[in-house]
Amino acid sequence: MLLNKLLINYPYFAAVILFAVGAVIVLTRANLIKKLIGINIIESAVFLMFAAAGNIRGGVPPILDQTSPGRVYVNPLPSALMLTGIVVSVSVSALALSLVYRVYKAYGTLDARRIAEMKSEVRDRW
Amino acid sequence: MVTAIRDHLPVLVVVAPLCVSFVLPTLVRRLRLAEGLTTLIAVIGLSGAGYLASLVLSGGGTSTVYSMGGWPAPWGVELVVGSAAALMLLTAAMVSLPAVLFSVNHLSQEVGSSNRAVWFYTLFLLLYGALAGMAVTNDIFNVYVLVEVAMLSCCGMVAARTDSRAAESALTYLILVSLGSALLLGGIGLIYIITGHLNMGYASQELSRIWQDYPRVVRLAASFFLVGLGVKSALFPLHVWLPDALSCAPSPASAVLSGLAVKGYLICLMKVLYNVFGGSLIQQLALDKIITVLGMAGIIAASLFALAQDELKRRLAFSTVAQLGYALLGMGLVNASALTGALFYMAAHAASTAVLFLAAGAIVTATGKKRVSELAGIGRKMPVTMAAFTVGSLSLAGVPLFAGFVGKWNLLLGSLEAGNWLGAAAVIVGSVLCGAYLFPVIRAAYLEPAPSDDKRQDPGWLQKLSMILLGAAVIILGVMPGPFLKLARRAAVDFIAVR
Amino acid sequence: MKIRDLILKRITTLVLPFIQVYGFYIIFHGQISPGGSFAGGIIVALGYIAYATAFGVDEGRAVVPEKVTTYAESYGTLWYALLGLVGIAKGVPFLANKLAGIDVGVPGTISSGGLIALLSIGIGIKVASTMVSLFFTMLEEEV
Structure with missing residues (x-):
């Protein structure tokens, strides 16, 4: 029964898995670039969820098309929304990458833990 | 022409700042012109917001509905200027204008070059337009887009300084907050999937009809919204990025970030929770309890953290987190007085925290001293700055006749009305703690002798003017809160009225 | 970043016109087919980025100076906002299309969609120039 539900709703299932994968990467990897990749994966999970929501089987x-009226069209709105979402995610990635570059130039490493250590060494303890 | 502008004001308050921000990058070599344009837009924004607020007030709280592109509600994007929107527009304009005035002639030395200053103004106007959009929009996907625009511009503003700490804290901010955006988008998606609407009114109607069929999805969506927007508005356990970001940003940016940006997200959260889910659904999902507890925990814990900070801007940043707890507490109590208090307190805190951050920035620029322990005797060397700082502190500590008091008083009434004694206690204890971490600064500044070798002085007249304006706003809001309080009360009643 | 390769350069010059035309095709057909200004703008930018990659950054910069991308970025978006104001000038809501008396043509033909085609052009320009300037910002390392 449950399996059947999963099979019918497989895009949502895939979205959940992608979301989890992305979250694990963001939360457990110290490398800043990997964190950004994780964020991108999470975002694609959400995009997938939206796109799946707009789809109609057989649409x-x-x-x-005036030559063949009465056909079932898929819902274009979620896809259009996700285009906006993709634009946003591109700009977030671009900004994040440029910041990563600045951080790399300043600290000489991409490891978030090492950067945190260096920062606490620089800042006086109070 | 005049009537056209008047009729289309709801969209013009959003589009005008955006238009100017699009043009500014071409003016990188003409800092004066960029400053002039930004100031002009801030003045126009203030008058537009004032006019819209007066319309709402004189119209007895009715909302103006504006359909983008002439497409009516379930299909098109709707802008609604009600009391809440008018209050937020007014707050945004009230804080932005002094922040811009503070930046004029001053920003280039904080961010390093005049090029970067022009970019800063671009981001500032983008943020201002996005905040205005968040205030007026009635469409949850629009909320997402505007939240992202605001987040990107905030991030750019945090990274505006050239030092490595600024880049690092901006990156931390960006990573955490984009996780929040993904959650927010997920929440929007779930609401759209089960209701088929993005318009808040229609989604709410549909949701109240069908939510019992999808209790888990509704719960999930609500928690996505709470966590997603919670990260962005630095609600207590999710505030980790805020102190670093605020202490690294240029002072006008910290003022706007702490005063407006986080409030914008909070207003969005309030709109989503009350206008989409509705008060009764919030209570049935037990969200109100979670929000109240988070609010109380935020007030107490962040105030205690603030006590431990020696760097002035970090102390103010933790104070921001604590004050956001008040707004959250008011949101969770689900009654009109508490919501009135929360909304009014957001406006009051916006002005107060902005003046505190601007004063702190002025002190750092003039003396290079960032720590509270180094500020002895500064009150005599920088009288205007410290006077403004004192006004802001008194307001945050909830002293009567200052803006913060009115908000806290209403919150207190609201907690008692809801029978939540812990909430009332948290409001009072928070105020005492707030006094405990802000008054030592004032005491050091006025009562301790200054090291004689220092030559300190107030900043330029524009910077002084901006602090005086904000201080005056704080006092006016406290002495005669009339219009603001009326707007807040009507907004609260409207929020509660949605089932 | 320089790749000295004759084959690469020749093929880039051969393919470039097709990439550009394809990008503009997608931008202009945004109102009647999938795709549109964002996708098309990216393709236009990609063609240019391919050129800059094959011929070196300096030569790429010579074709499209920084000033051009800055202005294109600014005025592309401003164009969108100004088109929105057309509605207000005619006394109908912001971004109104048919209501503002703009001819929306016959559905399915390239002249249909009224305002949307014009908006697509602005957004296409904006997207293309933004992508190009992002490419150069990353390369020239002056973040």
């Missing part, structure tokens, strides 16, 4: 792309 066609929602382009108005």
Whole structure:
């Protein structure tokens, strides 16, 4: 029964797995670039969820075609929303990468733990 | 022409700052012009917000609905200027104008070059436009987009200084907050999947009809919204990025970030929780208890953290977290007085914290001293700055006749009304703690002798003017809170009225 | 970053026009087919980035100076906002399309969509120039 539900809703299931994978990467990896990749994976999980929500089995792309009326169109709205989401994620990645570069130049490492250590050495303890 | 502008004001308050921010990057060599344009937009924003607020007040609290592109509600994006939106627009404009005035003639030395200063103004206007958008929008996907715009511009503003700590704290901020955005987007997706609407009103109607069919999805969506927007607005256990970010940012940026940006996200959270889920659903999902507990924990814990900080800006940053706890507490109590208190306190705290951060920034620029223990006798060397600082501190500590008191008083009434004695105790203890970490600064500044070798003085007249304006706003809000309180009360009643 | 390779350069010059035309095709057909300004803008930018990669950054910068990307970025978005203001000038809401009296044409043809085609052009320019300037910011290491 449960398996059946999973099989029918496999895109959502995949989204959950992707989300978990991304979260684990962000939370457990010290490398800043890997953290960014994890964030991108989480975002793709959410995009997948949206895109799956817009899909209708047997639907066609929602382009108005007067020669064959009465067809089932998939919902274009979630995909359009996700295009916006992708734009946002591209800009976040770009900004994050440039910041990573600045951090790398300043500290000479991409390891978040080492950076935290160096920071606490620099700052006086109070 | 005038009527056209008046009719379209809800969208113009959002578009005007964005338009100017698009043009600013082409003016990198003309700092004066960029400063002038930014100030102009801040003034226009203030008058526009004032006009919209007066419309809402005179209209008896009715909201103006504006359909983008002429597409009506379930299809198109709707902008709604109600009491809450007017209050937030007014707050945003009230804090932005002094922050811009403070930056003029001053910012280049804080961020390193005039090029970077122009970029800073670009980001500032983007943030301002996004905040105005968050205030007026009635569409949850729009909320997401505007939240992202605000987050990116905040991140840029935190990284505006050239030192390595600024880049590092901006990166931490960006990583944590983009996790929050993913959660927020997930929450929006779940709401869209089960209701089929992105418009808050329609989604709310649909949700109240069908939520019992999908109790787990609704719960998940609510927690996604709470955590997603909670990370962004630095609610207590999720605040770890805020102290670093605020202490590294240039002072106008810290003022705006602590005063407005986090409030914008909080208003979004409030809109989503009350306008989409609705008060009764919040109570049925027991979200109100979680929010109240988080709020109380935030007030007490962050105040205790603040006591332990010696760096002035970090102390103020923890104070911000603590004060956000008040807003959260008011949100969780689900009654009109508490919500009134929360909304008014957000406005009051915006002005008070902005003046504190600007004063702290002025002190750092003039003397290079960042620590509380180094500030002995500064009150006599920088009278205007410290006077403004004192006004802000008194307001945050909840002294009567200052803005913070009115908000805290309403919150106290609200907690008693809800029968939540712990909440009332937290409000009072928080105020005492707030006095405990802010008053030593004032005592050191005025009562301790200054080291004689220092030559300190107040900053330029624009910086003084901006601090005086904000201080005056804090006092006016405290002495005659009338219009603001009325807006807050109506907004609270509207929020509660959505089932 | 320089790759001295004759084959790479020749092939880039051969392919470049097609990439650009394809990108513009997608931008201009945004209102009647999948794709649109963001995807098209990226493709236009990618063509240019391919050129800059094959011929070296300096030569790439010579073709599109920093000033051009800055101005394109700013005015691409401003164009969008100004088109939105057309509605207000005509007394209908912001970004109104048919309501503002703009001819929306016959559905399915390239001239349909009214304002949307014009908006796509602005966004396409903005996206392409932003991608190019991001590419150069990352390369020139002056973040």
